[in-house]
Amino acid sequence: MQLSDKKATLSFSDGSPSIEFPVYQGTVGPDVIDIRKLYGQSGMFTYDPGFMSTASCESGITYIDGDKGELLYRGYPIDQLAQKCDFLDICYLILNGELPNETQKAEFDSNVTHHTMVNEQLHFFLRGFRRDAHPMAVLTGLVGALSAFYHDSTDITNPHHRHVSAIRLIAKMPTLVAMAYKYSQGQPFIYPQNDLSYTGNFLRMMFATPCEEYKVNEVVERALDRIFILHADHEQNASTSTVRLCGSSGTNPFAAIAAGVGCLWGPAHGGANEACLQMLEELQANGGVAKVGEFMEKVKDKNSGVRLMGFGHRVYKNYDPRAKLMQETCKEVLSALGLENDPLFKLAMELERIALEDQYFVDRKLYPNVDFYSGIVQRAIGIPTSLFTAIFALARTVGWIAQWSEMLSDPDYKIGRPRQLYTGAQTRDVPSNRG
DSSP states (O other): EEEEEEEEEOOOOOOOOOEEEEEEEESSOOEEEETHHHHHHHSOOOGGGGGGTTOOOOSHHHHEEETTTTTETEEEEEEHHHHHOOHHHHHHHHHHSSSOOOHHHHHHHHHHTTTTTOOTTHHHHHHHHHHTSSSHHHHHHHHEEEEOOGGGGGGGTOOHHHHHHHHHHHHHEEEEEHHHHHHHTTTOEEEEEEEETTTHHHHHHOOBBTBBBOOOOHHHHHHHHHHHHHHHHOSSHHHHHHHHHHHHHTTOOOHHHHHHHHHHSSTTTTTHHOOOOHHHHHHHHTTTTGGGGHHHHHHHHSSSOOOOOBBBSSOOSSHHHHHHHHHHHHHHHHHTTTTTTOOHHHHHHHHHHHHHHHHHHHTTTBBBBBHHHHHHHHHTOOOOGGGHHHHHHHHHHHHHHHHHHHHHHTTOOOOOOOOOOOOOOOOOOOOOOOH
C-alpha cells in the first residue's frame, strides 16, 4: 500500500485535541484510514459490527467491486479466467500471483496429482462417525485430523513448509469430500487415479464403484471445474477472515482450514446454495411456476416470514458476475444430460425474471447470486444437497491457504484481537451471605 498525501482528522465536540491519521491507497478500491494509534491517543475504540467499514488486512489476492459487479483474482476478471483456464491454473495463480507457463503448469499439476492420496489411518478415523452425519461435520473433523498425520510441513515460519501444506490441502480435499460421501452411502472408498484431471478424478472418486468402469462426462467435468473456479476465493468473507484469525495465533494450517470449514457451514455463507435449492424444491412441491407470483408477493411482505434465497449479496450491489457464468453452465449441463425441461430450472428462470422486473427487487438490488444456479447444476450432476457446502469448501481451500500464507508473510501481522463496547454490569461485590 502507498501513503496518500491527504490525512484524516478526528475532532471532538468537547474540545479535546484533534487527532490526525494517515491515509493509505491500494491499487484500486477505497482508500483506508490507518487508525492503529487511535486507542493510544484517545483511549477510545471504533465500533463496527460485522466489520462493514473496517479493513482488517492488506491483501493482493482478490478484489471485489460490489457496485460494478466485478471480481478479480490477482487482477484478472473472473469471466476471462472461467472461460480460458482450468481450476489448477487458478490455484497456481492465487498461490503465486501469476498464471503458470506450460512448464510451470505441468510441474504444478503433477505435484498436486501425486498428493491426492491420504493416510490409510484416516479411513479408521472416518468410521467413527455415524453414517447419517452431515458431510460438513465429517469434513471439519477430517481436515483437522490431517495435522495428526503430516507433521513435516507444520513449521509456519518456513515458506517451503507453507507451500507443501498448501499443495497437500488442495490435493487431498477432493479425496476427503469423496470419502465423506461414500461413507454416507455405505459404498467402498475409491482411490485417486493419477491419469485423470483434478476435477475428473474427484467425479470418479464420488461416483465410481468397483462393479464397473466409470467414464467421466466431459461437460459435467467442465461444469464442476467452473464451480471450483468461481468459488476459489472471495476476499475477506466470514470463512476467510476466520482462517486468518485462527491462523494469527500461530496454529498449524490444517487447524486453520478446519476452522474455515466450520465457518463456511453456516446457511448465511456456504450453506446458501443448499438453502436455495431447498426453497426451489418446496416451491415446486407447492404449485411450481404457477405459484411463483404468489410466492414473490409473500417475499415482499415482511410479516410473512418468507425469504428469497439465492438473491442479493453482502458485497455485490449489482449482478454477481459469477451468477452469469453459472447460468450459462447450468444450461450446458442440463442440455448435455437431457434435462432441458428440468422443472427447478424453469422455476429458477421465472423467479429471476420477476425479480429483475419487479421494482421492489430492483430498488433493493436483489439480483441472483452464484448460489442461485450452482445448486441446480450440482443436483443435475448427482451431488446430494447435503454435500453442496463441502464442494464449496473444496474449492475455497486454495483461497483460504493463500490468504493464510499471505498473512504470515506480512510484517504487520499480529494475533487477531477485536475489541468490544462493554454494556454489562459495572464492578460489584459478591454479597457477604455467599460465605
